[in-house]
Amino acid sequence: MTQLSKAIGRPLLALGLALQLGAMQLAHAKEALPPPQQFAQLGAFKLENQTVIDDCALGYRTLGTLNAERSNAIVFLTWHNGKSSDILGLLGPKGLFDPAPYYVVVIDALGNGVSCSPSNSKTQHGPAFPAFSIRDMVASQHRLLTETLKLNHVRAVMGFSMGGMQTFQWMVSHPEFMDLAFPLSGTPRMSSYDQLFWRTEELLMVSDPDYAQGHYKKNPPLAAMQLVFSMNFNTPAYRVANTGPKPEEFEKFWQETIAYDPDNADANDWRWQARAMLTQDIGVPVTQADGQTRRSLEAAAAKVKARSHVVVARQDHLVNPKPALDFAPLIKAGSTVLESDCGHLAVQCEIDRLRPIIERLLDQAAGSLNTPR
Template sequence: MLFPMLETRSILARAALCATLAAFASFAFPAKAAPADGRQQFAALGECKLDSGQQIKDCRLGYRTWGHLNAGSSNAVLFPTWFTGTSGQIAGNIGAGKLVDPARYFVIAVDALGDGVSSSPSNSKSQPRMQFPAFTTRDMVRAEYRLATETLHLKHLHAVMGISMGGMQTFEWMVDYPDFMDLAIPIVGSTRLTSYDLLLWHSEEDAVRADPGWHAGNYEKSPAMPQVAILHEMNVSTPSYYAREVSRAAFAERYKSYGASGASEFDANDRIYQLEAMIRHDIARGGSMEEVARRVHAKVLVVPSQQDHMVNPGPALEFAKLLGAKVFLLTSDCGHQAPGCEADKLNPAVGAFLDGK
């Protein structure tokens, strides 16, 4: 969920402290990126109706694009953000040899609701802070579908892919809009959270609410929330990875850093809302996964991490079995950060799948 995990290990470490974790057929377009590639843009969607029956007023969705749409409009790849991530951070995964090559694909990175760029508790003028209506991962996807169809005027996507909470949204996409994409690639995502996942996300939310600087959401500056950062760091990798990367001699300084910066780079209220969206995430809405699987028409590549302590791989693997989907299992002790640690293997595998190979 949770961070720009495919850039470098140092970036991964910073992302874990502050917020979370993170290739196709040739087209007749120049490899050189257009000057506007990666520019922050916004789609004005008016009112976004939510599963709760409420609505987000003056709903805006942030997004960035790279590459060019081909003549047949058949090369678009939509890439929603992870937990606490932004479309700007997805930029590290776009390029030759990375997850998606914009010389071959039209890539759309979308800021999920509540990330502080798209409509969020932290930036809403009419529904500020804890007055913001609760939303779900399904609501995120519904807004993203409107961006694709109403703003970008797309009738079809080549693929939807996402990391962590972006992987959760990818699972939602393949169920709610089964004929809108050819391929779906959920990376370290889940169809619904296990009890162990819920233990982590509930504890993070409780830690935010218990922080003395939170003030029931009424603060001038988002509190540091060091306990949130510690909980996150403990689960974003594995014990063996942490012990190897942070020596005993370096531990005191690392621990001190949690108190200094904590998880404050991402707004506390936004964090609560995205946490609750993940907690409620369930593509079967409490029903049968077997029934839901029959609704999926896209070809699917499921990418779980065997040692993931943040998003348990079990539900994704079980759904892959129901679909008869391809699985690319990450096995390193990097845990939820495995897509970054194993990028040299993952990126070519994703590229080949996008290429139809």
């Protein structure tokens, strides 16, 4: 069993913990110090709901060197409660793509515990932290790239899971900013199934007395929420065949699942990012004939300029693939459907299938670059 499979066998409060891919991928590379954690100081960051995050700092790491034409930058966005350090293991000759020819900027999303978050805010700690959206994440990232790194255009924007949701939003919010958009297991709009799953998770959290409505002194174990997450992360077939446990080992697995784990993501960070996902809809507001304003994916598609390729997993129980597949033809995007029984983990299970697709599209994007910015 791989280290990743062992990690999946434990209860998982955050997708970032579920996808500890670094050890698996970096084992194939020469040992090297990871790129340092850096921060862009955004100050008082105003959100789309008109509230303000005090002293907002956005975390990021960079790999490689920006070329003289400033045309080889790639932006990679974090998953739900994932951190930039987690992403590093996805990149490399055995990863999603070889970063060697590129200048890769990996950005910690708002609320992940590294960037400004409920857990690390001094003036808006815990439940006092403002609610933010995926659009706010993208707005903060745009400021980091343009103000701190002085980048006005990049080769590609990509991300997995919630990172894929951010990628879809980038395509609409800043359509001229990238040549290629590559959302992996993301969605442009939450389906009814996604709403059911993530709202159930949130209900399990807020119903747990240890959560104390976010005013806990110690990060709560949230056993029921972790169990439901663990049930849905993979398919039943994958869990039985790969992550177990064997029937005779189940009691040990159960006790470990419901036990307190100091490595779990902060519960308020988890909830704030989950709430951002629950409100995700890249549709552009359009007034209908009945006078009601609704978000239109067709109007959003009309704004998209980047070459795009959509990747989904057929058996994904965390992010339903249908909205992304429905959106792809609206923007004339290519698509890849992963068919394994790995569930949300299919991107990792089929990484050898994805790598040549990603690298080919990155090469093609290089041939269609706009005038260097």
